[in-house]
Amino acid sequence: MVLREATRAVGVVPNAAYRHFADRDELLAAVCSAAMRELGDRMAADVARVPGDHGDPTAAFLRLGAIGDAYLTFAREQPGLFATAFALPEQHAYAPAAPGTEDRTPLGQLRAALDELVEAGVLDAKRREGIEYPVWSTVHGLAVLAGQGPLRNAPGAERQRFEELTLTFIANSLS
Amino acid sequence: MVLREATRAVGVVPNAAYRHFADRDELLAAVCSAAMRELGDRMAADVARVPGDHGDPTAAFLRLGAIGDAYLTFAREQPGLFATAFALPEQHAYAPAAPGTEDRTPLGQLRAALDELVEAGVLDAKRREGIEYPVWSTVHGLAVLAGQGPLRNAPGAERQRFEELTLTFIANSLS
DNA sequence: GCGTTTAGTGGACAGCGTCCACATTAGCTC
DNA sequence: GAGCTAATGTGGACGCTGTCCACTAAACGC
Numbered sequence: 523m524v525l526r527e528a529t530r531a532v533g534v535v536p537n538a539a540y541r542h543f544a545d546r547d548e549l550l551a552a553v554c555s556a557a558m559r560e561l562g563d564r565m566a567a568d569v570a571r572v573p574g575d576h577g578d579p580t581a582a583f584l585r586l587g588a589i590g591d592a593y594l595t596f597a598r599e600q601p602g603l604f605a606t607a608f609a610l611p612e613q614h615a616y617a618p619a620a621p622g623t624e625d626r627t628p629l630g631q632l633r634a635a636l637d638e639l640v641e642a643g644v645l646d647a648k649r650r651e652g653i654e655y656p657v658w659s660t661v662h663g664l665a666v667l668a669g670q671g672p673l674r675n676a677p678g679a680e681r682q683r684f685e686e687l688t689l690t691f692i693a694n695s696l697s
Numbered sequence: 698m699v700l701r702e703a704t705r706a707v708g709v710v711p712n713a714a715y716r717h718f719a720d721r722d723e724l725l726a727a728v729c730s731a732a733m734r735e736l737g738d739r740m741a742a743d744v745a746r747v748p749g750d751h752g753d754p755t756a757a758f759l760r761l762g763a764i765g766d767a768y769l770t771f772a773r774e775q776p777g778l779f780a781t782a783f784a785l786p787e788q789h790a791y792a793p794a795a796p797g798t799e800d801r802t803p804l805g806q807l808r809a810a811l812d813e814l815v816e817a818g819v820l821d822a823k824r825r826e827g828i829e830y831p832v833w834s835t836v837h838g839l840a841v842l843a844g845q846g847p848l849r850n851a852p853g854a855e856r857q858r859f860e861e862l863t864l865t866f867i868a869n870s871l872s
Numbered sequence: 873g874c875g876t877t878t879a880g881t882g883g884a885c886a887g888c889g890t891c892c893a894c895a896t897t898a899g900c901t902c
Numbered sequence: 903g904a905g906c907t908a909a910t911g912t913g914g915a916c917g918c919t920g921t922c923c924a925c926t927a928a929a930c931g932c
Contacts, residue, residue, distance in 0.1 A: 525920060536920080538880050546920060608846045629847075655848075655859045656835060656866030662846070663838025664830070671783045671837070672804075673830075684830045691831030695870030700889060711889080713911050721889060874932090881926070888919070895912070902904085 525549060550610055557600075557607035562626045565592040569631065582642040583693065586635040590661045590689050593628070597665035598681075605670060608662075632658060645696050657692055664688045700724060725785055732775075732782035737801045740767040744806065757817040758868065761810040765836045765864050768803070772840035773856075780845060783837075807833060820871050832867055839863045 525546045526536045543549040568588040574581025597604040625631065632654050639645040645653070667673045668681055676684070700721045701711045718724040743763040749756025772779040800806065807829050814820040820828070842848045843856055851859070 523919070526918085534879095535881055537882085537922085540921080541879050608841075652858065652862050653866070655839070655842075656863040659838030659842055659859075659863055660831060660835040660866075661838065662842055663834030663836065663840075665838075666783075666841050667830075667834060667837055683827065684834075687827050688831040688834055691828070691835075691870050695866050698888070701887080709910095710912055712891085712913085715890080716910050876930085876932105878929075879927085881924105883923085883925105885922080886920095889917095891916080892914090893912105894914105895910105897910075898908085900905100900907080902906100 547610070550606065553603075553606050554608075554610040557603040558628065559626075560600075560603065561593070561596050561607060562628050562631065564596055565589050565628060565631050566626055568592040569635070576638060577641050579642040579644050582635070582638045582644060586632075586639060586696075587689055587693075589628075589632055589635050590692065591685075593661050594665055594685050594688075597669050601669045604665065629654065629658065639696060653696075656695075660688060660692055722785070725781065728778075728781050729783075729785040732778040733803065734801075735775075735778065736768070736771050736782060737803050737806065739771055740764050740803060740806050741801055743767045744810070751813060752816050754817040754819050757810070757813045757819060761807075761814060761871075762864055762868075764803075764807055764810050765867065766860075768836050769840055769860050769863075772844050776844045779840065804829065804833065814871060828871075831870075835863060835867055 525539055528549065529536045529539050532538075539549060543552065565588070568591065569585050572581060572584045572588050574584065625634070636645065636650060636654055636657070640647050640650050664684060668676060668684060673681070673684065700714055703724065704711045704714050707713075714724060718727065740763070743766065744760050747756060747759045747763050749759065800809070811820065811825060811829055811832070815822050815825050839859060843851060843859060848856070848859065
């Protein structure tokens, strides 16, 4: 349901794919990586668009919101890519990147936004450790429920309401 | 990957399945319904085990926690059933049940727990409307990330920490 | 100019979901 | 009990999928 379809789209015979990928799963893994990078790029672009100094409480919140928004928008606009991005390896994606290097992965950017929230004095430093996982879970859960789950038939307006409620819910828990 | 496998498990020829289900999707839908009911039953059982009067703030919180716990435990112990439960229809599962009837669906029980939180004076009534979706999203997101997503390789201890952090995160946002 | 690497082709295989025609069994009515 | 009917299971076939194998055609360095 994937390999032959991909080769057809490229206009080539199915076996040609085996010159580039060991098997179906490796092809899927490549798409997964590309999708993850695309999501990371969108996040970075949206965050960069938010004005305000680093450490300013309002700007820090807006940047976190931009990250959540980019996540949900990506899931809404590219449901196939989004599903693929999380369907495969990215093994131990939860390990923090080497300190000092800028981390453009989605998780890395979320961590940076939460760190800024601490620096801005909005989030208590004692509550910072590990808080990225509940935040991530909240946004990811909505993306899945509304994209492929039981809420997938919700009309657009209701869906937007869910997104707003969810981002508010997160902001509420962080302050 | 499903139909023939199921008939094999039952010890019957593949076509026999077509006497009971129109096609593969209908079989999957049946499993989905069963899994959803199983999840609802587990929740109800765990909630019933929590002592304390209806309307008592502490008990109300514990009941909400029992619901989240049952959800995450089900996802951890029965990853296949859990994935199937949310892979299919249950169309418009987000529509509230007819008032007056007791709702044993997972969403219905979550709503009941949140209503009790309002009655107990823990959750402001003005914030009640629609709050079930962020709460659901948070728990569901963790279940997906840790069950099939990038966190699936996390060791058990870390996984438990994620669960605790997540439930605390929810409680924090609700009070 | 020739050998090596790289990319694509063609044919085959088993497994999947699905359709069709046929056989068996259970339960009912007379 | 005999005979009809509905329910259930069987066997064979189809097109689709991912995958393996042997073979061919272009690209490139020496």
